Amino acid sequence: MKETILIPQIGNIALVSSKRAKNLRISIKPLEGVKVTKPYRMSKRKALSFVMQKQDWILKHLDRIDDLKKNYTVFDQHTAFNTFNHHLKIEAWENKRFYSKIKDGIILFKYPKQQDVTSPDIQKRVRLLIEKTWKNEAEEILIPRLFEIASAHNFNFNKIAIKNVKSKWGSCSYYNDIILSLHIMRLPAHLQDYIILHELCHTIEKNHQAPFWNLMNTVTYNKAKILDKELKQYSTKIY
Numbered sequence: 041m042k043e044t045i046l047i048p049q050i051g052n053i054a055l056v057s058s059k060r061a062k063n064l065r066i067s068i069k070p071l072e073g074v075k076v077t078k079p080y081r082m083s084k085r086k087a088l089s090f091v092m093q094k095q096d097w098i099l100k101h102l103d104r105i106d107d108l109k110k111n112y113t114v115f116d117q118h119t120a121f122n123t124f125n126h127h128l129k130i131e132a133w134e135n136k137r138f139y140s141k142i143k144d145g146i147i148l149f150k151y152p153k154q155q156d157v158t159s160p161d162i163q164k165r166v167r168l169l170i171e172k173t174w175k176n177e178a179e180e181i182l183i184p185r186l187f188e189i190a191s192a193h194n195f196n197f198n199k200i201a202i203k204n205v206k207s208k209w210g211s212c213s214y215y216n217d218i219i220l221s222l223h224i225m226r227l228p229a230h231l232q233d234y235i236i237l238h239e240l241c242h243t244i245e246k247n248h249q250a251p252f253w254n255l256m257n258t259v260t261y262n263k264a265k266i267l268d269k270e271l272k273q274y275s276t277k278i279y
Contacts, residue, residue, distance in 0.1 A: 043084075047091065050074065050098055055087060064090055068101045070112060070277075072160065111278050115166045116157045123147070123170065124177045124225050130157065130166065140169050147173050171204055174225040178202045182220055186236050193259050195240040206276045209235045212242035223276045231274070234260065234267040 041057045053074040064087055065077045078087040091098070113119065121128040126145050132153035133139070139150040149169055151162055179202050186200055198216040205211075205221040212218050218239045224232050237259050245252035256264035 045088070047088070050091070050095060050102070053091065055084065057082075066091070066094060066098065068098065068105055070105050072164070074098060074102070113279060114158055115163060121170075123173050124181065126173050126177070128166075128170065132157070138165060140165075142169070142173050142176065171222060174222040175202055175204065177225050178220065178222045182224060182232065182236070185232070186218070186220070186240075189233065189236050190240055193237075193240065195243055197240065197243050209271070209276060210239045212239045212246075214246070216243045218243075221276055223279075226279060227271075227274060231267065231271055234271065 043055045044052050045055050046052050051073070053076055054072075056075060056077045057080045058077050059080045061077050061079045064079070064082065067075045067077070069075070076087060076091055078084075113121065115121065115128070115130060117130050117132065119128065119130065126142065126147045128147045129149070131148070131150045133150045134153060135150070136152050138152070139148075141148045147169055149166055151157060151165075155162060182202065183200055186197075189195075190197060196216070197212070197218050200218050200220070202222050203219055204223075205219065206223065208221065209224055210218065210220045220235070220239070224235055227235070238256065241252060241255045241259065245255055253264055260267060
């Protein structure tokens with residue numbers, strides 16, 4: 041169960057009662073705001089009392105989120121935005137429902153004309169559609185590229201999956217299962233290859249100690265640190 045509550049100074053918060061939650065939790069995300077998740081049987085009064093105790097912490101993080109939001113794209117009919125091989129097209133229409141389609145190089149999104157295209161709800165819908173497109177592209181491009189690079193450098197891995205991971209570009213498990221973030225599709229091709237090589241090197245070296253970087257230098261022709269520095273100019277979370 042979800043409820044929106046206005047708290048002076050903080051603004052609107054989303055209060056969610058969850059049967060799975062064991063403890064009270066506060067999360068603050070760009071474009072989503074403050075979300076408070078409480079155990080289902082916990083009273084609303086107790087949850088809101090906890091929020092007020094954490095008011096200074098919440099306001100501090102809201103300020104940081106506001107700074108981050110300045111770097112986010114606000115999508116509307118005039119936004120020129122492309123994925124790897126698709127173009128975003130946003131239209132207002134008379135219908136009261138939303139409509140979306142990914143086809144023939146176009147990401148088409150239609151919304152009811154009486155609604156504000158810059159509202160958090162519509163912006164979230166557009167971003168989910170873009171991320172769906174990136175996932176499709178990643179499965180078409182990154183997975184074959186991973187097999188190609190692994191074969192060229194004699195790496196062996198177990199499984200490969202594309203996920204909407206925003207905390208890192210990729211990961212390799214103890215069992216050599218590789219996960220690549222769909223946000224890699226926002227990067228130039230040479231950095232896509234660098235991340236793939238990074239995770240493939242982890243099939244042999246599980247940490248970032250000297251042997252790992254020696255291996256990375258071998259497969260990148262001594263450009264590992266240069267490429268790693270270039271990658272840090274990008275963020276998985278902001279676009």
